Amino acid sequence: MVDKLLGSSPGIVNFGIFFGLAVLLLFVILGFVTMAILAERKVLGFMQGRYGPNYVGGKWGLLQSVADVLKLLVKEDLIPKxxxxxxxxxxxxxxxxxxxxxxxxxxxxxxxxxxxxxxxxxxxxxxxxxxxxxxxxxxxxxxxxxxxxxxxxxxxxxxxxxxxxxxxxxxxxxxxxxxxxxxxxxxxxxxxxxxxxxxxxxxxxxxxxxxxxxxxxxxxxxxxxxxxxxxxxxxxxxxxxxxxxxxxxxxxxxxxxxxxxxxxxxxxxxxxxxxxxxxxxxxxxxxxxxxxxxxxxxxxxxxxxxxxxxxxxxxxxxxxxxxxxxxxxxxxxxxx
Known part of the structure; x- marks a missing residue:
């Protein structure tokens, strides 16, 4: 059934390809954002005489941004009355x-x-x-x-x-x-x-x-x-x-x-x-x-x-x- 559907509707194949590329691009962007936040905190810490993230993920704090994202995801979503x-x-x-x-x-x-x-x-x-x-x-x-x-x-x-x-x-x-x-x-x-x-x-x-x-x-x-x-x-x-x-x-x-x-x-x-x-x-x-x-x-x-x-x-x-x-x-x- 799937092969028949794909064979008769090449647009679905194209949609799947573009959707996969969009997901790939999203992961690339999320990876950059994660590392950019960490880099920003470390650079700011260095310039201001602080350590910056140095606990989660070892002395470089490599997993600190991941921990922050997880914290945001589980926080309550509040909408003012x-x-x-x-x-x-x-x-x-x-x-x-x-x-x-x-x-x-x-x-x-x-x-x-x-x-x-x-x-x-x-x-x-x-x-x-x-x-x-x-x-x-x-x-x-x-x-x-x-x-x-x-x-x-x-x-x-x-x-x-x-x-x-x-x-x-x-x-x-x-x-x-x-x-x-x-x-x-x-x-x-x-x-x-x-x-x-x-x-x-x-x-x-x-x-x-x-x-x-x-x-x-x-x-x-x-x-x-x-x-x-x-x-x-x-x-x-x-x-x-x-x-x-x-x-x-x-x-x-x-x-x-x-x-x-x-x-x-x-x-x-x-x-x-x-x-x-x-x-x-x-x-x-x-x-x-x-x-x-x-x-x-x-x-x-x-x-x-x-x-x-x-x-x-x-x-x-x-x-x-x-x-x-x-x-x-x-x-x-x-x-x-």
Whole structure:
């Protein structure tokens, strides 16, 4: 019966293949999140003169993140009595689903990619923007003033910094002539990494990406000394874990994007071509993640008004000027 069904409906086979690949991608992401949380706690501990996790899983605390996840899974799932129950339940899903979806278009090597789209960058920007809805929905549905303020801050911040983020990458698109991430990496193989051709765009993109991730010093949406925990104040257990999972998945995606767009992706350094591309991608990717963790240990949180002014009065003009400068370079030098 199964063979007959599969034989007459090849769509079911395709669905099974794609479902299996999606599960594989999910396990890869969960593995990264588990190790990223552990790495962040160990790096922060080292920079602050502490040990960090050193008990569960040996002296390195290798199983501490696993223990934390298990603890969250068995915690009671509380829903405030005055909350908007349907919106409260669905908000974490809306916040997490786009973060998982965008990962399918990010190539990890020249041969390892789940979906090769010609509009890869545009797809990422469009889909990742849906997470804003989940955060704002969580703040509104909680019926808590701190949650609502956190949701409004998150929406304002992510929309504001989305603009310089996109504007900064337009210079790379002008030079490469493509929105396809594989094509952008291929262009760098012929002309050098874009961090050399677009240093201003790289700085703007990195700062805007940090703000998009709601990480220090731009974690105003979750400022514990002002808003308790921001838009997810009323969440607990598995639903709270989904918000944290979305944050770290986006860190994975954004670090991968920076690696692909500005650091040459899997391209090797000169005279080191014998090292596999996957190793190069991992090294560059890990460096970006380390810098994001380093920022958390180093910078203080800025004020909300400074956050918004910095996006509109500093990053946006610089990004626009970089587009103009890039257009001049492409027109008169004809290097690309």
């Amino acid at each position: 005055a909350a908007d129950r349907p919106l409260f339940i669905i908000a974490p899903v809306i916040a997490f689903a786009p973060s998982f979806t965008v990962m399918a278009t990010i190539p990890l090597t020249d041969r390892l990619q789940f979906a090769d789209l010609n509009i890869g960058i545009l797809y990422y920007v469009a889909i990742s923007g849906l997470t804003i809805i989940g955060m704002l929905m969580a703040g509104w549905a909680s019926n808590n003033k701190y949650s609502l303020l956190g949701g409004m801050r998150a929406a304002a911040q992510m929309i504001s910094y989305e603009i310089p983020l996109v504007m900064s990458v337009l210079g790379v698109i002008l030079l490469s002539g493509s929105l396809n991430l594989n094509q952008i990496v291929e262009t760098q193989s012929n002309h050098g990494w874009f961090i050399l051709w677009q240093p201003i765009a790289f700085i703007v993109f990195f700062i805007a990406a940090t703000a998009e991730l709601n990480r220090v010093p731009f974690d105003l949406a979750e400022a514990e000394n002002e808003l308790v925990a921001g838009f997810h104040t009323e969440y607990s257990g598995f639903r709270w874990a989904m918000f944290m999972l979305a944050e770290y998945v986006y860190m994975f995606a954004m670090a991968a994007l920076i690696t692909l767009i500005f650091l040459g992706g899997w391209l090797p350094l000169p005279f080191l071509e014998f090292i596999p591309g996957a190793v190069w991608f991992s090294l560059k990717f890990s460096l970006v993640v380390f810098i994001l963790i380093w920022f958390r240990a180093t910078f203080p949180r800025i004020r909300a008004d400074q956050l918004m002014e910095f996006a509109w009065k500093v990053l946006l003009p610089i990004a626009l000027a970089n587009i103009f400068l890039t257009a001049l370079i492409k027109e008169f030098l004809n290097v690309f």
